[in-house]
Amino acid sequence: xxxxxxxxxxxxxxxxxxxxxxxxxxxxxxxxxxxxxxxxxxxxxxxxxxxxxxxxxxxxxxxxxxxxxxxxxxxxxxxxxxxxxxxxxxxxxxxxxxxxxxxxxxxxxxxxxxxxxxxxxxxxxxxxxxxxxxxxxxxxxxxxxxxxxxxxxxxxxxxxxxxxxxxxxxxxxxxxxxxxxxxxxxxxxxxxxxxxxxxxxxxxxxxxxxxxxxxxxxxxxxxxxxxxxxxxxxxxxxxxxxxxxxxxxxxxxxxxxxxxxxxxxxxxxxxxxxxxxxxxxxxxxxxxxxxxxxxxxxxxxxxxxxxxxxxxxxxxxxxxxxxxxxxxxxxxxxxxxxxxxxxxxxxxxxxxxxxxxxxxxxxxxxxxxxxxxxxxxxxxxxxxxxxxxxxxxxxxxxxxxxxxxxxxxxxxxxxxxxxxxxxxxxxxxxxxxxxx
Numbered sequence: 001x002x003x004x005x006x007x008x009x010x011x012x013x014x015x016x017x018x019x020x021x022x023x024x025x026x027x028x029x030x031x032x033x034x035x036x037x038x039x040x041x042x043x044x045x046x047x048x049x050x051x052x053x054x055x056x057x058x059x060x061x062x063x064x065x066x067x068x069x070x071x072x073x074x075x076x077x078x079x080x081x082x083x084x085x086x087x088x089x090x091x092x093x094x095x096x097x098x099x100x101x102x103x104x105x106x107x108x109x110x111x112x113x114x115x116x117x118x119x120x121x122x123x124x125x126x127x128x129x130x131x132x133x134x135x136x137x138x139x140x141x142x143x144x145x146x147x148x149x150x151x152x153x154x155x156x157x158x159x160x161x162x163x164x165x166x167x168x169x170x171x172x173x174x175x176x177x178x179x180x181x182x183x184x185x186x187x188x189x190x191x192x193x194x195x196x197x198x199x200x201x202x203x204x205x206x207x208x209x210x211x212x213x214x215x216x217x218x219x220x221x222x223x224x225x226x227x228x229x230x231x232x233x234x235x236x237x238x239x240x241x242x243x244x245x246x247x248x249x250x251x252x253x254x255x256x257x258x259x260x261x262x263x264x265x266x267x268x269x270x271x272x273x274x275x276x277x278x279x280x281x282x283x284x285x286x287x288x289x290x291x292x293x294x295x296x297x298x299x300x301x302x303x304x305x306x307x308x309x310x311x312x313x314x315x316x317x318x319x320x321x322x323x324x325x326x327x328x329x330x331x332x333x334x335x336x337x338x339x340x341x342x343x344x345x346x347x348x349x350x351x352x353x354x355x356x357x358x359x360x361x362x363x364x365x366x367x368x369x370x371x372x373x374x375x376x377x378x379x380x381x382x383x384x385x386x387x388x389x390x391x392x393x394x395x396x397x398x399x400x401x402x403x404x405x406x407x408x409x410x411x412x413x414x415x416x417x418x419x420x421x422x423x424x425x426x427x428x429x430x431x432x433x434x435x436x
Contacts, residue, residue, distance in 0.1 A: 001080070003042040005116045008032035013039045014047070015056050019088075020064050020100065025111040025118035026090035027069050027098045028129065032113065035078075037085040046083030053086045064102070067095040067178045095178065097121065097129040105130075105144045138270045139184040139312050140173065148181050148189035152218035160320055172319070173312045184312050187219050187269060196222050196264075197274040198229065204280050214274070219264055219313075223322070226277065227260055233279060237361040250359045251284060252336035255344070258329040259355050261322060263288045265314050266353070282362035286355045291348050333357070343418065378403075378411050379420065383434065391424060391431035 005011050008030065010022045015036055026032035036057070037047040047053045054075040062070055072091040077084055103109025107120040110129075121129075126144060134141040150164070157164035169175045174185035186192060196215045202208040213229065215222045234249050234256065263275050268290030276287040293307045308314045317323045330346075333355075337343055342358035378401050385392055385400055392400070397408040412432050415421040421432045 003035060003038045003044070005040070007113055007115065010034045010118070011038040011040055011042065012036045013045055015053060015060075017060075019057060020060060021111045021118050023061055023069065023073065023088070023090055024065060024098045024100065025113045027072055027093040028096050028111065028121065029092065029113040031090050031092045034088040034090065035085055036088065037083065044080045044083050044085060046080070047086060050077040050084040050086050054088075057086075057088060064100060065098055066101045067093075067098065067180070069093055069098050094133070096133050097126050104146045105142065138268075139182065139187065139310050141183050142176055143181045143183050143186040145186060145191055146181055148185060148191050150188065150218070151190055152221040153188045156220045156224075156320060162319065172316055174316075183269070184310075184316070187313060188316065190218055190221075192216070192218050192222075193272070194219070194269060195274045196226050196277065198226065198277045198279070200233070200279045202281070204282050206278070206280075220320075223260065223264060227257065230256055230260070230277070230279070230284070235361070248361060250361050251357055252360075255333045255336040255357055256284075258332045259284075259286050259357060261317065262286070262329045262355065265317055265323070266290065266309050268309060268351075271351075280359075282359050284357045284359070286357075288353050289351060291350045291353060346417070375411070375414075379415055382411070382415065383420070386432075386434045391433045393431050 003009070003011055008026070009032060010026075012019060012022075012034060013036075019034065019036075022032075022034050026034075036053055037045055039045055054077075057075075058070065058073070061073065062068075069090075072093050074089040074091075076087045076089065078087055079085075097105065097110045099105055099109040099111075101109075105126060107122060107126070110121040110126050111118045112121045112125060123144070130141045130144070154164050157168075162168075166175065169185070170177075172184075173182060174188060176182050181189070187194065198213045198215065199206070199209060200211040202210050215225050215229075231253070234251050234253070237248050237250070260277075263277070263286045267275055267288040271289045273289055275289075276285075278285045278287075290309060293309060314323065323329070333344055337358070337360075340358070340360055342360075344358065345356040347354040347356070381400060382392060382397065385396075392412075394405065394408050394412060397403075397412060398405060401408060401411070403411075412421065416423055416432065419435060422435045424431050424433055
């Protein structure tokens with residue numbers, strides 16, 4: 001047999017520390033064989049004691065390589081003209097990426113096979129291996145950063161007299177079955193790399209800043225600090241009914257709370273951009289990454305239907321009594337504005353979700369007043385029409401309101417989104433009826 005290094009063959013004259021890198025590289029790729037007792041040029045040198053050699057390699061790998069790769073290693077002693085060669089056959093592992101325990105899930109700890117050499121893996125390759133092994137759920141994947149601390153989380157759990165030790169972290173999925181922190185653990189750790197950016201503007205457009213803040217750290221820390229900040233700016237305005245003083249805050253506290261929780265629980269954390277909160281004179285906007293999940297429509301949310309993007313994160317918030325049940329947040333926000341002149345609005349795209357809370361005490365712009373009056377009159381005309389008709393089409397809406405095609409379509413769409421109408425039929429036969 002002639003020995004020669006290839007993509008799946010590595011030659012080692014003696015056992016050295018670097019053999020761990022070769023084993024990791026083979027386990028992370030398509031497997032391979034390491035021949036110990038053979039020089040780089042293929043000359044058979046042999047080893048003095050094959051059993052001790054195999055035991056030495058086994059002991060080195062057991063403590064130094066994570067996750068446990070020993071089950072994918074097979075040892076065989078070969079005889080070449082009286083010289084013993086130890087063949088270490090490495091299978092492709094099922095818990096990739098494998099890495100040096102001291103280095104962690106970083107390029108300096110993760111190796112892959114490239115040509116005839118074992119080289120550090122790129123961040124992209126590491127993430128791809130994690131995705132292939134752990135699936136597409138971001139929160140369930142193993143975190144690349146394993147040097148995590150949980151001071152903020154421990155404080156939050158202690159405040160509610162809930163244990164937060166290793167068993168609880170595993171139950172809540174902050175730690176995987178093999179003892180590694182998951183991305184959920186990363187989100188709740190003090191090292192969370194996702195932030196919330198908040199901006200306060202002078203007027204009703206983003207031309208003049210009054211204040212900017214960026215909140216970082218554990219999502220639980222961000223939740224408390226952001227709410228404290230926006231609650232401080234949620235001013236009180238008083239009216240009087242005789243001698244009775246009635247205070248009205250700019251924004252219902254329950255609406256602010258639910259909007260903030262929604263922005264943290266339902267965002268797509270596979271993106272690195274920040275959650276954005278903007279305070280204007282007449283409104284507050286919450287913008288989070290991640291549009292509606294496939295199969296979900298905006299009017300589904302208005303009905304209380306919810307498909308949680310991060311169910312494990314939501315479960316942690318539920319355990320901490322921060323949320324009561326899935327799918328109730330939007331409904332609570334709408335209920336908090338019942339009877340208000342201006343209602344909350346939701347805008348979505350394929351990659352983002354915006355929730356707009358109106359300031360109940362803001363003096364309306366003249367143009368806004370006219371627009372709201374016109375919209376209310378149009379909606380009332382459509383509702384009256386449907387009291388005497390089973391449905392209305394866009395063409396009939398145009399004739400009823402004496403408006404253009406696009407304006408009629410927009411009005412009908414808004415009434416569907418606000419829960420007044422239900423869409424029936426498709427294409428040219430599309431109609432709208434009063435929602436029961």
